[in-house]
């Protein structure tokens with residue numbers, strides 16, 4: 001594509017849940033949780049071309065997700081409904097994050113659509129308004145809209161910006177897709193971890209309340225975790241299936257990664273406190289594209 005009317009390379013980064021505690025279940029079925037979100041400098045990427053008709057089209061269909069169900073399209077339509085609805089968009093999505101991986105790929109795609117089209121369509125919603133729209137699409141969308149590492153409560157939308165260490169991570173995908181809904185509706189999910197008022201020094205001591213259940217249901221996840229812990233303290237992100245271990249530098253992370261089994265996929269990435277999406281938005285405001 002060489003078309004200068006295309007606004008390119010809007011990042012949709014992955015997140016890790018450094019810990020994930022389930023504190024209870026609300027009447028609507030959603031769970032009260034406490035979690036620590038770290039953002040990675042690795043993820044999906046989106047390109048946009050504004051259309052002068054109201055049509056919204058995903059130029060890169062995903063084999064297993066119908067266009068109307070795709071969070072990219074749902075986010076664009078939700079935002080369009082906030083304005084006069086006269087402009088549309090062609091959207092290209094480069095998918096790098098595994099689906100059902102616990103890396104928040106679909107949520108991050110949705111957040112990037114909200115932030116990018118808000119700028120490109122000049123809808124001019126505030127960050128708070130975009131985050132609250134995003135929450136209608138998924139509990140993980142607000143943290144990606146705001147774009148900062150955060151301690152989260154509520155269903156994941158009450159966010160307190162934090163400053164974390166930014167190590168390198170090896171992320172392993174045991175090549176199985178775990179449905180978030182399946183884990184959150186499972187009778188054996190522990191749901192009564194007491195709420196903590198935590199300090200950054202204590203964060204490493206906590207756990208992912210979904211991890212044991214996912215390991216029991218998916219032996220591939222348990223097997224990959226048993227391998228990963230040989231290299232560094234390791235944990236599952238979200239409701240799985242991905243696992244992560246942190247390293248002080250890229251070299252050590254890549255050395256461990258080179259020993260992984262061929263049955264698992266994954267990547268090595270640096271973490272960050274500020275999402276690359278915010279940098280891309282700044283670049284747009286400076287250059288107009």
Ligand SMILES: C[C@](O)(CO)[C@H](O)COP(=O)(O)OP(=O)(O)OC[C@H]1O[C@@H](n2ccc(N)nc2=O)[C@H](O)[C@@H]1O
Nearest residue numbers: 029030031107138139140141155156180181184238239
């Ligand atoms: C597990 C996490 O990834 C942790 O960051 C999120 O809490 C999940 O966020 P998400 O994928 O954006 O979740 P949604 O798309 O809103 O919901 C997927 C499914 O998980 C359940 N769900 C989600 C979030 C939450 N706090 N409690 C829940 O019970 C919902 O009932 C729904 O059936």
Ligand SMILES: Nc1ncnc2c1ncn2[C@@H]1O[C@H](COP(=O)(O)OP(=O)(O)OP(=O)(O)O)[C@@H](O)[C@H]1O
Nearest residue numbers: 070071099100101102103104105106107140180238
């Ligand atoms: N653009 C998209 N990318 C990925 N999944 C999408 C997208 N649009 C809709 N979906 C649906 O959302 C489901 C969850 O996908 P996603 O990759 O966000 O899971 P996840 O990484 O486990 O997320 P989370 O950590 O938020 O639970 C998929 O199984 C798919 O059906």
